[in-house]
Amino acid sequence: MPSPASVVLELVERVWNGGDLDGLADYFTDPFEHDTGTSTVAELSESLRLDAVTWAGTTYVVLDCLAVEDRVALRWRATSTHVGPWESVPTTGRRVEWTGAHFFRVEDGRIVVMHALADWLGRAVQLGVKMTPTALPREG
Numbered sequence: 001m002p003s004p005a006s007v008v009l010e011l012v013e014r015v016w017n018g019g020d021l022d023g024l025a026d027y028f029t030d031p032f033e034h035d036t037g038t039s040t041v042a043e044l045s046e047s048l049r050l051d052a053v054t055w056a057g058t059t060y061v062v063l064d065c066l067a068v069e070d071r072v073a074l075r076w077r078a079t080s081t082h083v084g085p086w087e088s089v090p091t092t093g094r095r096v097e098w099t100g101a102h103f104f105r106v107e108d109g110r111i112v113v114m115h116a117l118a119d120w121l122g123r124a125v126q127l128g129v130k131m132t133p134t135a136l137p138r139e140g
Contacts, residue, residue: 001108001109002109003067004067004069004070004071004072004104004105004106005065005067005072007027007072007106007109007110007111008065008067008072008074008102008104008106008111009062009065010027011023011027011111012060012062012074012076015027015048016058016060017058017059017060019052021045021048021049024041024044024045024048025041027110027111028041028044028110028111028112028114029107029110029111029112030042032111032112032113032114033105033112033113033114034113034114034115035114035115035116053083053084054082054083054084054085054086055080055081055082055083055084055086056080056081056083057079057080057081058078058079058080059078059079059080060076060077060078061076061077061078062074062075062076063075063076063077063099070105070106070107071103071104071105071106072103072104072105072106073101073102073103073104074101074102074103074104075099075100075101076099076100076101076102077097077098077099078097078098078099078100078118079095079096079097080095080096081093081094081095081096082094082095082096082127086127089124089127089129092127092128094126094127094128096123096126096127097126098118098119098120098122098123098126099118099119099122100116100117100118100119101116101117101118102114102115102116102117103115103116
């Protein structure tokens with residue numbers, strides 16, 4: 001049986017970098033715990049397919065991988081080109097880079113839990129998005 005870290009690192013290369021969305025079923029249980037709820041392989045595949053309409057040529061470089069028993073933490077850097085609307089941000093054609101982390105739990109060679117964090121603010125700033133914070137309530 002492959003180690004939890006090797007399952008996750010293979011996922012990064014085959015699916016995230018290689019674009020093999022059909023391969024998701026080889027790595028995840030169906031359903032699996034995902035961020036604040038539960039997802040299916042079909043939902044994850046659709047999300048990644050829609051993401052590819054906005055971001056082209058995305059590549060991930062693993063900066064750190066830490067595995068303890070059935071848990072794996074990845075810190076990564078991604079680069080991509082903005083080729084489609086991202087929420088209210090129109091297409092810019094800009095190449096952007098951002099960092100993030102994923103946290104997995106692997107049982108019997110399959111991912112049963114995946115949680116993710118990414119620097120969406122850094123990506124937005126690189127696209128030229130101007131953000132104004134809303135007024136904060138006064139204390140006292």
